[in-house]
Amino acid sequence: xxxxxxxxxxxxxxxxxxxxxxxxxxxxxxxxxxxxxxxxxxxxxxxxxxxxxxxxxxxxxxxxxxxxxxxxxxxxxxxxxxxxxxxxxxxxxxxxxxxxxxxxxxxxxxxxxxxxxxxxxxxxxxxxxxxxxxxxxxxxxxxxxx
Numbered sequence: 622x623x624x625x626x627x628x629x630x631x632x633x634x635x636x637x638x639x640x641x642x643x644x645x646x647x648x649x650x651x652x653x654x655x656x657x658x659x660x661x662x663x664x665x666x667x668x669x670x671x672x673x674x675x676x677x678x679x680x681x682x683x684x685x686x687x688x689x690x691x692x693x694x695x696x697x698x699x700x701x702x703x704x705x706x707x708x709x710x711x712x713x714x715x716x717x718x719x720x721x722x723x724x725x726x727x728x729x730x731x732x733x734x735x736x737x738x739x740x741x742x743x744x745x746x747x748x749x750x751x752x753x754x755x756x757x758x759x760x761x762x763x764x765x766x767x
Contacts, residue, residue, distance in 0.1 A: 628660070628669040629690050632678045633731035639672045642730060646707055664692065665747055675731075685712065685728045691736035693743045700737050701725050709735065 633639035640659050644650050647670075653660040657674040694700035697715065705711070709727035712734060717723050721741030729735050 626668060628671050630671040630673050631729070631731065631733040632673050632675040633733075634675045635731070636672060636674045639731050642707060643670070643672060646704070672731075685732055685734045689726060689734045689736045691724060691726075691738040693740060694737045695739070697723050697725060697737060697739040701727070704729075704735070704737070 631639075636657065636659065640651060640654075643659075643661060647661055647663055649661060649663070651659040651661050657677055659672045661670045662668070663670055701711075701715065704727045708730045711725075712728050713724070713726040713736075715723060715725045722738070723740075724736060724738040726734055726736040
C-alpha cells in the first residue's frame with residue numbers, strides 16, 4: 622500500500638514567479654514543466670517538489686495552512702536567513718525540540734508553509750542507508766505499510 626512519499630505540492634498565484642523563487646532557493650531549475658505545473662527533484666532522497674498554479678487548488682485558502690513538511694538543513698540559522706532574504710516571512714521561530722533537533726518555519730511569498738529542521742536522527746538514518754549494500758534497509762522501518 623503506502624510505499625513512501627513521492628511529491629509534495631505547493632500552490633502559487635504566479636507560477637512564473639514561484640519558478641524563479643524556488644529555482645533560486647534550491648539552486649536548480651525544474652526538471653519537469655507543463656502548463657500550470659512545475660516540478661523539482663531535491664534532497665538526499667531526490668523527492669519531488671511540485672508547484673501548482675493556484676487556479677487548480679481544490680479549495681482556495683487565504684491563510685497559510687495544510688500539512689507542514691520539514692526539510693532537513695545543515696545550518697538552520699543560515700537557511701532561515703536565506704529564506705527571509707528571499708522574501709519568506711517567519712511563521713514559527715527557531716525552536717529547540719530536544720537534543721540535536723531544532724525547527725523553524727516560514728511562509729513563502731506564495732502563501733505556503735515551509736518548515737526547516739536540523740535533526741541528528743535524520744543524519745544518522747541517512748548514514749545508515751549509505752553504509753548498507755542494499756538499496757532499502759529493512760531494519761529501519763523501510764517496509765511498505767500494509
